[in-house]
Amino acid sequence: MVTRILLLLSLLISSQAALALDNLTASVDKNPVLAGEYFTLTITAEGKVKGTIPDVSALSQNFVTSPVSTSSRTSIINGSMTSSTSWQVQLVARTPGEYTIPAFEVDGAKTQPITLNVVAQQDDEQSKDIFVKATLDSTNLYVQQAGLYTVKLYIGQDLLDGQLSAPEAEGATVTQLGKQQEEYEIVDGRRYMVITREYMLQPQRSGDITIQPPVFNGQVREGYRRMAVSAVAEAIELTVNPIPSEHADNWLPSEYVNFSAEWQPQDTNVTVGTPLTRTFTLTAVGVTKEQLPELNMEEVEGFRIYPDTSERKQITRDGKVISQLLVSFAYLPQRSGEFVLPEVSLPWFNTVTKRQEFATLPAKNITIKADPNQSKTVAPTSSSESAASALTDSATTAETTVQNHIPQWLWLITALGYLLWLATVVAWWLFHKARPTAKPLAQAEVNQPRNMGFADAVKKDDPQAFYQALLAYLHQQQQSLSDWLKTQPSEVQSQVHALQASLYGKGTGEINLKSLYQALQKAEKAHLQQQSTTPLDSLY
Structure with a gap:
């Protein structure tokens, strides 16, 4: 009995020793690989691991990476237990060159670095089945100036599924604009389905910035087979100019700015108390709607000025980002007279001429008239008017005296007329009572x-x-x-x-x-x- 217990303990000890981490390796399924082609990196640990996942964050510096997938396997053969754990990650290199996949560490064990060769795709018929193009409206921008980055994916095969990554640029924000568009184009006599995406790119620092292009990875049908395909666009180098120190306080970089205003009503010759609405429209190319400055009106003596409505818009047209601000103010005149509203001026930086300019609305002349409906002061009564009033009073008194001697037959006619009027009123009341009442308002x-x-x-x-x-x-x-x-x-x-x-x-x-x-x-x-x-x- 003791012998059996000792034998069981020895088996357990040997099995635990077998489960300890014994070896750690890393390998790729392709080498060399094509630029824009996905390949698989596999890290394998022989023996027991403590649930640790290798840190693969360093790969994102040179490759587009997918999430890490984990698989484990345990087997017992002739009383000997073996265990292994594998981690796999999909990688793709955007540009050709020689890269080094670094060493990875798990539970104190390390893999050997891998030298990977990435070669450019050949411009043949196979590579023309699916390809990606990327363009930037301007490769020379200022800090915070908006550029339009356009991506077009050309698909000439029967696509089953696929993913198109977003562009990346260190030192700049990249935001997709709207939804993607799908259409068909003919390129070199071949019809392609084209998927277009637009991104707004805003550099946040000066210097040179490399825009890493998007990568496509998917599957197509070729005959009765499913084939994996991939494609990548070319990287774009961007030069970013700094903000001039003298314009830092009111920085609005644009290649075109338009500033206008409209009055409602258009005729500004109005009376006191009649409100006027002044609507300003500010349009700028190459900036976001959030970058457009707030408009504040100066106080004008004789007027009360109140903000009314405000709206911001942003569109893309002809490869440009266009933003617009609409602001309305209510002007309420308090007294009559001639008034001059001061000019309104907005500074902006012209990215074409590379100097500061001003969008200006000239001063406005407004005539305010007195309200004719206001009560007027009663003028003193003249002596002639007093005399006329006295004559009128005398005539009224005389008329009253004459009416005191009205004959009795005239009184009879008056009474009959009164009775006839009273009968008419009663008939009218009965008629309206019989009519259906109007439905009350809800x-x-x-x-x-x-x-x-x-x-x-x-x-x-x-x-x-x-x-x-x-x-x-x-x-x-x-x-x-x-x-x-x-x-x-x-x-x-x-x-x-x-x-x-x-x-x-x-x-x-x-x-x-x-x-x-x-x-x-x-x-x-x-x-x-x-x-x-x-x-x-x-x-x-």
Whole structure:
């Protein structure tokens, strides 16, 4: 019995020794390989490992890498136990040359480095089945200037599946623009399916930057076989110029900038209290929409100026990144007279002429007229007017005296006319009572502003949220704030102006949001009731 126990212990000890890490090797399935062709690196550990995964991060400096896959195998033959663990990673080199795959370490054991030869693909018919082209609109940019990087994958075979990696550039941000496009082109008399992707590239430092091209890896059908294919574009060298120190505070690099403004209404000869809307449009080529500067208007004596709407857009056209900013301001004249709005100037750096320029809007002359509907001061009554008034009073007194002697038959005619009028009123009342009553307006229609967040803003006493709800409501109605105010009663206009002054002006007074909300509901209800009244109702 003791002998059996000792024999079992010896077997366990020998098996544990057999499971210890004995050997660590690394190999590739192809050498040499073609540029843009995937190959497999395998790291194998003979014996027991502690679950450690080899660090392969150094490979990303020279290769495009896939995730690491792990497999294990254990076997017992004639009482002897063996174990092995393998790690595999797919690699591809973008450019030809001689590369060294470094040594890897697992549990204290190391592999031997591998020298790999990468050769250029031959320009033959086979290599023309699938290929990738990459272009950059300009290879000489400034820091933060946007360039358009375009990738085109040409596929001339029956594609089963595939992956196209993104370009990489150390020292620059690369962002894909929109979705990829698919179309067909004929190249050298052969039809290809072309997949196009556009990327915006923005260098963040000066100097030389190498744009590592995208790599395609996939499978195609050739007859009844599935074949692995791969392709890679050529790398592009980019020269990045630094930001000139004298323009660092207002840096806007572009090859073209356009700055314009429009007035609504176009006729700027308006009366006091009539709002004007001024919409600025700033367009720049070669920058992102986030790089466009904010527009702030200077205070003008005699006006209250409030921001209205703002919108930023970005598109690509003819290989260029084009951004646009639209900003509207409401100008509310406070008194009559002649006014001059100062010019608006924006500095920008012309990347073509390599000097600073200014996008300028000239000063604007505006004439504000007094409101003719304002109440006028009553002039003192002259002596002649007093005399005329006295004569009128005398005539009225005389007429009253004469009417005191009206004959009785005239009183009888008057009484009959009164009875006839009274009968007409009763008939009219009975007729309207018999008619079906008009359907009341739906509560949701009368209180349309309620759904836009007004009630919550009033409850929280949040003027900013109330103003944003008002802008959202007008946007839903497809109206601008200035046009809408023209149709509102003076009570609503004055309270909205007070709200704007508290948010964007120098006003510090308290705003009664509840009162303003009730005034908006009252005005909206009156507007809806006026729309629901038919021409036939007005006759009665």
